Amino acid sequence: MWLTAFKATWRQTFQLTTRYLFNFVSAIITMVLVFLFMFYGVKGLGAGALDLGETLEGLFTGYIVWMIVLIGYQDLAYDAANQAQTGTLEQLYLSPLGYKWLALFTQSLNTVLNLALVCLTTAIMVLTTGQKLHLKVLSILPVFLGVYIQASGLGLALAGLALIFKRIQSFFQVVTFGVIGLFMIPWSRYPWAKYLPFTMGQHLLREVMMKGMKITRVHGTHLAVFGVVTVACFVAGLALFSLAEKKAKSSGLLGQY
Numbered sequence: 001m002w003l004t005a006f007k008a009t010w011r012q013t014f015q016l017t018t019r020y021l022f023n024f025v026s027a028i029i030t031m032v033l034v035f036l037f038m039f040y041g042v043k044g045l046g047a048g049a050l051d052l053g054e055t056l057e058g059l060f061t062g063y064i065v066w067m068i069v070l071i072g073y074q075d076l077a078y079d080a081a082n083q084a085q086t087g088t089l090e091q092l093y094l095s096p097l098g099y100k101w102l103a104l105f106t107q108s109l110n111t112v113l114n115l116a117l118v119c120l121t122t123a124i125m126v127l128t129t130g131q132k133l134h135l136k137v138l139s140i141l142p143v144f145l146g147v148y149i150q151a152s153g154l155g156l157a158l159a160g161l162a163l164i165f166k167r168i169q170s171f172f173q174v175v176t177f178g179v180i181g182l183f184m185i186p187w188s189r190y191p192w193a194k195y196l197p198f199t200m201g202q203h204l205l206r207e208v209m210m211k212g213m214k215i216t217r218v219h220g221t222h223l224a225v226f227g228v229v230t231v232a233c234f235v236a237g238l239a240l241f242s243l244a245e246k247k248a249k250s251s252g253l254l255g256q257y
Contacts, residue, residue: 072151
């Protein structure tokens with residue numbers, strides 16, 4: 001039963017992605033164009049007046065992490081909201097495994113597809129801007145994966161809210177831009193900021209991509225913080241989803257819109 005459900009969700013997700021390939025390509029084009037406007041905008045504002053090395057590096061790594069977070073949480077959050085609005089959520093809950101496991105199975109394939117999308121988009125960004133980066137795949141992918149798992153935890157929490165409140169896409173937009181604020185908190189003034197979601201991921205990505213450091217040479221404390229935050233985010237998201245799921249079931253909200 002578990003294997004059958006796993007294979008079915010993977011097949012469905014893969015078919016939807018390939019059938020609507022234009023959407024996949026459009027996502028890449030949109031993310032690249034938005035970055036190019038930001039990159040050349042910052043470069044133009046400081047032309048000849050500032051040393052933009054640190055600024056552009058921060059923009060590069062911050063945008064990549066934001067891109068991973070955006071893709072990672074939206075798959076889970078928007079799927080739950082859309083299923084609730086179209087009236088198919090109750091049918092999924094009638095399956096032997098329930099909606100939660102089906103959503104996680106789908107997310108497992110989305111992880112592969114979305115990280116491939118991020119890698120391709122990053123490569124295009126490098127080629128179009130001429131920014132020098134150290135693209136050490138074995139050091140970059142663990143950071144990408146960790147940030148994506150953290151984003152999945154956020155997605156589970158928001159999916160739980162969607163089960164109860166149904167139409168909360170406007171709140172998703174607030175979260176999307178709220179994440180940017182996490183990257184702007186200076187660690188020198190607020191040391192606790194390194195324990196927030198996604199912030200350590202950006203720091204590690206900067207160490208690896210900008211300074212050429214291997215992931216195994218990064219400060220052990222930073223790796224430990226990144227690992228603990230990653231696990232904590234996913235577990236917290238899963239717990240919040242389970243609580244919201246119980247609330248929705250007890251209130252009879254799964255079959256209503």
